[in-house]
Amino acid sequence: MKIAIKYFASMRDTMGKANESVDISEKSSVADLWGAVTQNPMPENTLIAVNMEYTSSEHVLNEGDEVAFFPPVTGG
């Protein structure tokens, strides 16, 4: 299934890109997706959103989902 990934702030710098599209097997989780795009462990403070809702790395993905990885937020 196809998954769209977005990276923000320092995560975008680390990954060297702002977004990418990845093909992974059905029933993959966010953690599986991370493992498919990088060999490095996910930084401890990484925040995850699937379809613009906060979630955890155990979240099971569906075809066409948009997954975002980003560091702690600093707005306001």
Next chain:
Amino acid sequence: MKVIIQDGEFDPWKAVQEYQSENIADGKHGASVTFIGSMRDFNDGVDDLSKMYLDHYPGMTEKHIERVCEDALNKWDVLDAFVVHRVGNIAPNDAIVLVAVWSEHRAMAFDACRFIINDLKHRAPFWKREANEDGERWVEGNTVDEVADQHSDMAKRAS
């Protein structure tokens, strides 16, 4: 309720005045509380900040803040809430964020305004990148609201 994410300067006082005259019925509110966050020229040991860039997650940012405002309107008996947040390039002294809340009495407006700005600072997807003569760096963490934490500790002790 309205949430605006904008790239470009704004005058928070004018924004509050305009929103109030267009959206808040005359004679129905007894309190309006506003929070305005501005850019300092110092932060975390650096005292010569010259500019800042605010990154955000278009779509999720608006959705998240709108939901927080709806939560505040449901939780407290407030009449309306209005939020403006800058993105893009920002200079010291510029307003970054405005949160305005209207209610019949002050306590509800204070509580709702604090709730919205605290959630916004800790959950809304924005990221600051500061710059001075030596270069640029991503800001790593937001300041903690000590009063909110005290209230939370007091509530825990009381329960």
